[in-house]
Amino acid sequence: MARILIADDDAHTVRVMSIWLKRNGHQIVETRNGAQALEALKETPVDLVLSDMNMPILDGVGLLRGIREEHKLEVPFIMLTSRCDQDELIQQVKPLHGELFPKPFVPSRLVMRIEEILGVESGTTG
Amino acid sequence: MEIVRSSLQPDGAYMPRAEVFQVADDEKSEPSTYRLWVIPLRRAGRSGECLVVIRDVSQQVRAERAREDFVSQVTHELRTPLTNIRAYAETLSSGMFDDPNVVTECYNVITKETRRLARLIEDILSVSQLEVGSIELHVDTVDLRHLLTEGVRDVRGLADEKNIDIQLALPAKLDPVQADRDKLAVVVNNLLGNAIKYTPNDGNVVVGCQVSSDGVLITVKDNGIGIDPQEHAKVFEKFYRADSEQVQAETGTGIGLYTAREIVRRHGGDIELISAKGEGSTFMVRLPHRESRASAMSTTSVGQAG
Numbered sequence: 001m002a003r004i005l006i007a008d009d010d011a012h013t014v015r016v017m018s019i020w021l022k023r024n025g026h027q028i029v030e031t032r033n034g035a036q037a038l039e040a041l042k043e044t045p046v047d048l049v050l051s052d053m054n055m056p057i058l059d060g061v062g063l064l065r066g067i068r069e070e071h072k073l074e075v076p077f078i079m080l081t082s083r084c085d086q087d088e089l090i091q092q093v094k095p096l097h098g099e100l101f102p103k104p105f106v107p108s109r110l111v112m113r114i115e116e117i118l119g120v121e122s123g124t125t126g
Numbered sequence: 127m128e129i130v131r132s133s134l135q136p137d138g139a140y141m142p143r144a145e146v147f148q149v150a151d152d153e154k155s156e157p158s159t160y161r162l163w164v165i166p167l168r169r170a171g172r173s174g175e176c177l178v179v180i181r182d183v184s185q186q187v188r189a190e191r192a193r194e195d196f197v198s199q200v201t202h203e204l205r206t207p208l209t210n211i212r213a214y215a216e217t218l219s220s221g222m223f224d225d226p227n228v229v230t231e232c233y234n235v236i237t238k239e240t241r242r243l244a245r246l247i248e249d250i251l252s253v254s255q256l257e258v259g260s261i262e263l264h265v266d267t268v269d270l271r272h273l274l275t276e277g278v279r280d281v282r283g284l285a286d287e288k289n290i291d292i293q294l295a296l297p298a299k300l301d302p303v304q305a306d307r308d309k310l311a312v313v314v315n316n317l318l319g320n321a322i323k324y325t326p327n328d329g330n331v332v333v334g335c336q337v338s339s340d341g342v343l344i345t346v347k348d349n350g351i352g353i354d355p356q357e358h359a360k361v362f363e364k365f366y367r368a369d370s371e372q373v374q375a376e377t378g379t380g381i382g383l384y385t386a387r388e389i390v391r392r393h394g395g396d397i398e399l400i401s402a403k404g405e406g407s408t409f410m411v412r413l414p415h416r417e418s419r420a421s422a423m424s425t426t427s428v429g430q431a432g
Contacts, residue, residue, distance in 0.1 A: 010206055010209075010210070012210040012213075012214070012235050012239070013206075013209060013210060013213070015231075016210070016213045016214055016217060016235075017213075019217065019223065019228060020217070023222065023223070054202060082201070082202055082205035082206070082209065103205055103206075103209045104205060104208050104209035104211075104212040104213070105209065105212070105213065106212065106213070106216050107213050107216055107217060107220075108216065108220060
């Protein structure tokens, strides 16, 4: 199964996604902001990054930029966002090959999307 | 004086129109915003003359920007607990997680986040009430020991998460006072919430209270990150949040302390702050004695008679 990095300043969001993804056999790297995530990525290669948009120190766009421009990684990137100005955000995220997933979210749908990207059969359907 | 941006067109003089432009005194200061109207005067023999009205609208523009920031911040703040409630509810209802620890955790998070959502809505409502001045005080006899004990109990969960010790240091005898119980509870909750938020793990918060002939003094003292004296006045401003990394790392809308002070001021009191960066903060709520309801009523009738 895959190794997935989660970056979110809200501990409950990190935890609930962790519970769901671990159930499907994935390994989780938990971080609380973009800077921590970039640091973790130096040590640990991952198959997908699931990040919040609004985070202290370094936000989701900053993290995505760091991953593409500094780390030169083409790892799939999903950004969770509750921001109203999503059109503007898409303009920033799309050229960097990231995708948006709206908050509030239903975990099973997010897991399905993650596993679709990873190309693994989803264990949460049916 | 330099014109920063101007949308004024030289050919636009035939229709009354409003244009907006900004003028900055220097690079550092915030530019002032003006609205300019050009109204042609079409009187015989006066062609080519027009009336120009220029009005400083900087304050309206600033207020509008603060309101937009607030709406965007509030939307984000509301969606965070909502996201968790929804995600944990689905975790429960999916039936895929039967580990009793996970189930308990789900219930706890849903309860906690529902409370957080309710508190946020209360805050937002109280701000809008304060805005239109409709906030009415329902003054009654308040048992301060009970009020403060409940206040501490309400935030115990938040404090436990960070292993923060909250002490209630009350004198043996605490006379009841005349105040609006619910609104005073909001003040205590906001001050305690603030203290816990800006105190690192393993810190401590002490709540004290004294009633003397001068009035009531409630203190909330923490050993947290502290507030630079230059920021003391600003922390009570509506929607104000310090720029520091430590403050931005916490969620918040910048209305808690504003609401607290407004409520205290409506009681005829004020909140004082003693703090320095890195040295913790002490918020001191001073409330003057109010007459009990019976004597207040008699005072009113005397006032009306006179």
